[in-house]
Amino acid sequence: MSEVLAAIRRRRSIRSYGDRPVEPSLLEQLLAASGAAGRLTRAPPRVALVSGVEQTRRILTYMVGSYGLVRNPPYLLVGVLPQESDAARLDLGYVLEQVVLEATRLGLATCWITGSYDARRAGDIVGLAPGEVAAAVCALGYPDEGRWSRLHNRTVRRLAGGHRRKPLTEIIFSERWGERWSPDQSDPVLVSVLKYARLAPSATNRQPWRFIVRSGHVALVLVRPAPIDGGIVMAHFALASAALRYAGRWEVQLGDGTLAQEYGLPKYASPVALWK
Ligand SMILES: Cc1cc2nc3c(=O)[nH]c(=O)nc-3n(C[C@H](O)[C@H](O)[C@H](O)COP(=O)(O)O)c2cc1C
Known part of the structure; x- marks a missing residue:
């Protein structure tokens, strides 16, 4: 199995970190991966690194209950948008998830965080140019393998329902919104790609x-x-497609009203992109 597919299968959000430092060469590899990652827009996000528990503690906030509790990450990857827009956020999900999967491949632990961090402080620490926005952070490091930490990880993951995924037939339709899709009548390679897409992390799962x-x-x-979340699942789909040779690429069509009509989408659903 390709390394990226193995990383998609292995990745989990880890919320307790040990103090073992990450080798500088691995950190460099990750920052290089963020620069080389596939992107969706002409003005991609940048990924900045914050090092040291003292700094990461200043950015993380702990007041939203156990879900938000990510303990002692020695590093944070800060995702910075060039300016605020849905397209920029989509691209941030796309780029940073590729870095997350590269970190997983290198044996490191990660956890996306958008609910429990101080965006202003993150921006101050990494330094923002005019218009830039710190839109998400991602904990990075080696997991704390102690018994209590493993229990903490398992408990928070269960509370967040992180171990569950919706069945494919609930998230995939055939031709139009609401029309039943069956894996038996689909290209088996596409079915595999969709299985890898479904393993994507998403906020509160x-x-x-x-x-x-x-x-x-x-x-x-x-x-x-x-x-x-949209950009993250697009990264999974694109990486799995490349590994399994399912041809195509993403074309972003955020909020396209004509497509919404063509697919018969309900009001709460909005088109994001086409793979073709
Ligand atoms: C955009 C995004 C934001 C997230 N924010 C948080 C957060 O603030 N705190 C947290 O503990 N987990 C956070 N998570 C992790 C999700 O809860 C987790 O991905 C989901 O429950 C699935 O579990 P898994 O990643 O272990 O597969 C976030 C995930 C994503 C993708």
Whole structure:
């Protein structure tokens, strides 16, 4: 199995970190991966590194209950948008998830964080140019393998429902919104790609993505305004497609009203991109 597919299968959000420092060569490799990552827009996000528990503690906030609790990450990757827009957030999800999977491949632990961090402080620490926005952070390091930490990881993951994924038939439609899709009548390579897409992380594990499989393309739709989650699932789809040789590339069509009509989307669902 390709290394990226193995990383997609292995990745989990890890919320307790040990103090073992990450080798500088691995950190360099990750920052290089963020520069070389595939992107969706002409003005891609940048990824900045914050080092040291003292700094990462200044950015993380701990007041939203156990879900938000990510303990002692020695590093944070800070995702910085060139300016605020849904397209920029989509691209941030796309680029930073490629870095997350590269980190997983290198044996490192990660956890996306958008709910429990201080965006202003993150921006102050990494330094923002005018217009730039710190839109998400991602914990990075080696996991704390102690018994209590492993228990903490398992408990928070269960509380967040992170171990569950919706069945494929709930998130995929055939031709139009609401029409039953069956894996038996689909290209088996596409079915595999969709299985890897479904393993994508999403905020509070809401899995807000839906796919409409049509002849000639696959459409991605979001059922809530969550462009970062959209970009993350697009990264999984694109990486799995490359590994499994399912031809195509993403064409971003955020909020396209004509497509919404063509697919018969309900009001709460919005088109994001087409794979063709
Ligand atoms: C955009 C985004 C934001 C997230 N924010 C948080 C957060 O603030 N705190 C947290 O503990 N987990 C956060 N998570 C992790 C999700 O809860 C986790 O991905 C989901 O429950 C699925 O579990 P898994 O990543 O272990 O597969 C976030 C994930 C994503 C993709």
